[in-house]
Amino acid sequence: MKVKINGKQEDFRTVWMENSVIFMIDQPKLPHKFEIYRSKKYRWTANAIRNMIVRGAPAIGATAAFGMAQAAFEFKGDNFLEFLGHMDNAKKIFKDTRPTAYDLFYSIDRMMNGMRPATSVEEAQELLKKASQRYADESAERCRRIGEIGEKLIEKGSKILTHCNAGALGCVDYGTALAPIRFGKYHGREPFVFVDETRPRCQGSMLTAWELSQEDIEYSIIVDNAAGYFMRKGEIDLIIVGADRIALNGDVVNKIGTYEKAVLARENEIPFYVAAPQSTFDFSCKTGKDVRIEERDEEEILYMWGVDQKKEFNRVRIAPDGAVARNPAFDVTPVEYVSKIITEKGVYDPEDLPG
Numbered sequence: 001m002k003v004k005i006n007g008k009q010e011d012f013r014t015v016w017m018e019n020s021v022i023f024m025i026d027q028p029k030l031p032h033k034f035e036i037y038r039s040k041k042y043r044w045t046a047n048a049i050r051n052m053i054v055r056g057a058p059a060i061g062a063t064a065a066f067g068m069a070q071a072a073f074e075f076k077g078d079n080f081l082e083f084l085g086h087m088d089n090a091k092k093i094f095k096d097t098r099p100t101a102y103d104l105f106y107s108i109d110r111m112m113n114g115m116r117p118a119t120s121v122e123e124a125q126e127l128l129k130k131a132s133q134r135y136a137d138e139s140a141e142r143c144r145r146i147g148e149i150g151e152k153l154i155e156k157g158s159k160i161l162t163h164c165n166a167g168a169l170g171c172v173d174y175g176t177a178l179a180p181i182r183f184g185k186y187h188g189r190e191p192f193v194f195v196d197e198t199r200p201r202c203q204g205s206m207l208t209a210w211e212l213s214q215e216d217i218e219y220s221i222i223v224d225n226a227a228g229y230f231m232r233k234g235e236i237d238l239i240i241v242g243a244d245r246i247a248l249n250g251d252v253v254n255k256i257g258t259y260e261k262a263v264l265a266r267e268n269e270i271p272f273y274v275a276a277p278q279s280t281f282d283f284s285c286k287t288g289k290d291v292r293i294e295e296r297d298e299e300e301i302l303y304m305w306g307v308d309q310k311k312e313f314n315r316v317r318i319a320p321d322g323a324v325a326r327n328p329a330f331d332v333t334p335v336e337y338v339s340k341i342i343t344e345k346g347v348y349d350p351e352d353l354p355g
Helices: 042-050 057-074 080-095 102-114 119-151 178-186 203-214 222-231 257-268
Strands: 002-005 008-011 013-018 020-027 036-041 159-160 192-196 218-222 238-241 245-247 251-253 272-275 304-306 314-317 330-333 340-343 346-348
Touching: 013 057, 013 119, 013 192, 020 042, 020 057, 036 042, 036 102, 042 080, 057 080, 057 119, 080 102, 080 119, 102 119, 119 178, 119 238, 119 272, 119 340, 119 346, 159 178, 159 222, 178 203, 192 203, 192 222, 218 222, 218 314, 222 257, 238 251, 238 257, 251 257, 257 272, 257 330
Parallel strands: 159 192, 159 238, 192 218, 238 272, 272 340
Antiparallel strands: 002 008, 013 020, 020 036, 245 251, 251 330, 304 314, 340 346
């Protein structure tokens, strides 16, 4: 991902590891500050996932993979059985951070399987170090392929609605829903993007808009409730969203509000595409009804963060004192509302996903 820092264009991944330190773009500080969060301990890394310093299903998966390697190097001693117990505890800590995004569980299982050939602590540490970097590189490549494949669905001048942030910030690089849009821009298709603000954390207005600005892709931020208005007016040609989990039957779990967009798309005869790597497919989950939907703190709804007139980053209360709120982070879009799913292997009907 290329971003301008002090006027200079530089390449950054959302998350990477050097030695046993994990580096992450500090996403809650965007778009007002670009800072790198440095995690020196695996429990710090788990908290970074829990507190959404890093977020987005593929990015969470890669961060957890690095975190498992980090946990391995934190172990002191050479007792292999004790080491295995230490790693099993680290696995549980990471799996408890976010309950919905499947890439988290997929990556942790990959890491645990990756160290199986080891017969010593040192050998396991080296295997996990290599496996975590390989996982991150493969994740970035999957998203690159989604961009190349999905670009073909975008015609010149297409007006595209997206929801939440499924760009490079939500992945290791390139993005899922934003990857076809990026590649369309690279090849002269000049897409225009309607960016849902995506309350309550506003990942659309804060993160997606910021990413599109870095790529010089034209966009407008709209309030979540305006999407139907623009669909009805014929100003939206297609919708592309990401996914946090896709069930065996093709049901899609994604950021809260996705279901509403899919229903409106059907009503207005607009294609509704989901872009996701195969690491997001949970074929042990028969339907979306089987997925545990995360509910986050009500304060995300009762308060808002932003830069005030003094250019200071502050939180303000927007609800009455004593107000209560419900805050589901995701919803389920039934398979019948999904036109196609864009993967690194091709574009599929949702009921015909590759195993």
